[in-house]
Amino acid sequence: MGETSEARGELDRLGRSLREQLVALITDLTPGADLRLLFLDEPSVADWHEPPRYHYSALFRGERPAAVTAAEIASRGAVLLRSAGWDVTTSEVDDGGWLCSVVVAHRDGNHLRIRAGDHTSAVMFSGQTPALALRPPKPFQWPEPVRTPDTVTPGxxxxxxxxxxxxxxxxxxxxxxxxxxxxxxxxxxxxxxxxxxxxxxxxxxxxxxxxxxxxxxxxxxx
Ligand SMILES: [Zn+2]
Ligand SMILES: [Zn+2]
Incomplete structure (x- = not known):
């Protein structure tokens, strides 16, 4: 209702582009991952301020190949993202006593993150598109009263x-x-x-x- 197809088209384009980038990363860093589990089907509300803004977001778990360390996953991920034009920061964070390698990347308002640790085989990928409003702001219409002095029931x-x-x-x-x-x-x-x-x-x-x-x-x- 009132959704502008232009804004929705742009958001869907951003969602497809994010998906392509995630698929490329996941396929390269955690080969054999079941990409059917990469859900980017429907945009969700990122911000409820009027008008609400929507984004596509995804969280995916891949398995780190046994011969590859978490640091190698992170540096390979950073190389792939930089070559695709992303602005990349890598860091090591303490996760309850375990060191994790984290890659954070930004491109045109999109956000991507890879996290891997040597204590786990899981490599976590997450991504969000920018959040877009899908319709113009709508002033609230106060409802009509159900009873007025003229329509109040006797008694x-x-x-x-x-x-x-x-x-x-x-x-x-x-x-x-x-x-x-x-x-x-x-x-x-x-x-x-x-x-x-x-x-x-x-x-x-x-x-x-x-x-x-x-x-x-x-x-x-x-
Ligand atoms: Zn109320
Ligand atoms: Zn009342």
Missing amino acids: HVLCYECEGLGWCPGCGGRGWVPSEPHGLARCRECHGRRVCVICRGGGELAVSQLSDYQRGHYPGLA
């Missing part, structure tokens, strides 16, 4: 909490609210239930069932 009053909206007045029925750090945060008023917690979506309350506390919201009631 009922508009809900004092949502004033007839029915949906949670904190989030407008989204179940979440925009948040600076993560883009989205679960709504603290309805805890994701989306409807008003007082009227449970009805937008109105039966006068006969109001508690004394609730009557306090309706000073005009007899």
Whole structure:
């Protein structure tokens, strides 16, 4: 809905290019790996800020050939990536007492990482494309109230909490609210239930069932 095919086409192109690069690396560094396990099928949300941004990402485990050390895997990987135009950094990191060789590479906003250690046969490959927005930002449309002073059922009053909206007045029925750090945060008023917690979506309350506390919201009631 509202997805621009241009942006999606560009993201898919980035995903295919990342896949090709990963396949070349995996085939060279860990021959015999089952490439059917390299999943890069659907983009996922990398950033929930409006508009959400999507990327392709993959994590793959290959097996280090017995005759090859982790450091050799890393230096060979770095050579392959540099020759393909990637900006490469290699380092040694301590993984719970074991030394691991790590290759980190960047190219046009893409990110690739290879990690190998002599204590394990696993060689981990991971990669992400840049994150792209697939549609323009969309302002939130506040929903229409389910009850108004004109449509309130006889013997009922508009809900004092949502004033007839029915949906949670904190989030407008989204179940979440925009948040600076993560883009989205679960709504603290309805805890994701989306409807008003007082009227449970009805937008109105039966006068006969109001508690004394609730009557306090309706000073005009007899
Ligand atoms: Zn809410
Ligand atoms: Zn309500």
